[in-house]
Amino acid sequence: MTSLSIIRRGAGAGLTALAATAVTVLAAPSAYAAVQSVSVEGSDHKVGTTYTITAEVGGASGGLLVYFSDNGEFIGAPKVPWPPGSSTIEWKPSTPGQHIITVEQGGSTKSIVVEVSKASSGGTGSSGSSSLSGTGSAGKLLGGLLGVLLGSS
Known part of the structure; x- marks a missing residue:
């Protein structure tokens, strides 16, 4: 075997290894x-x-920190996936409307759209009356201050 054919075989093996590496990197x-x-x-x-x-x-980066956000604002601190393969966080929406919840981990993101409506009123308040005096100490204090300001204490 001549040195030229050894070089050709070596180059061929090198190209095969390079092609296999390229496929691995692309995958x-x-x-x-x-x-x-x-x-x-x-x-x-x-x-x-x-x-x-x-x-x-999941995937190779399954153990990296998980970040949760609501309309671009982070929800709490980043979480370690526990149990492995899952991560949870508590979320309390403060505004009605469309909320885009996004989860990020290791360069991967996924989002979900959630519609939030106003909280329903409990029906315990009084209607038709605009009196500022209440039965609690805060109501009495506020009523007293307003009385002094308005000159009717």
């Missing part, structure tokens, strides 16, 4: 996909009610 991003699904408990979401957001995570 790698799907192996690193982290956030697989996002869900919010319940179906009739109301302002001021607490819900659990659950993210199912």
Whole structure:
């Protein structure tokens, strides 16, 4: 065997190894996909009610911190997936309307849209009366201050 054919065989093996590496690198991003699904408990979401957001995570970066956000604002601190493959956080919407809940982990993101409605009134308040004096100490204090300011104490 001549040195020229050894060089050709070596180059051929090198190209084969290079092609295999390129295929592995091109296939790698799907192996690193982290956030697989996002869900919010319940179906009739109301302002001021607490819900659990659950993210199912996996892939090679499954152990990285999980970040939750509501319309771009982080919800709490980042979470370590526990038990493995899952991460949860409590969420209490403060405004009605459309909320885009996004979960991020290791460069992977997934979002879900949640409609939040106003909290229903409990019906315990009085209607038709605009008196500022209440039966509690805060109501009495406020009524007394307003009486002094208005000159009718």
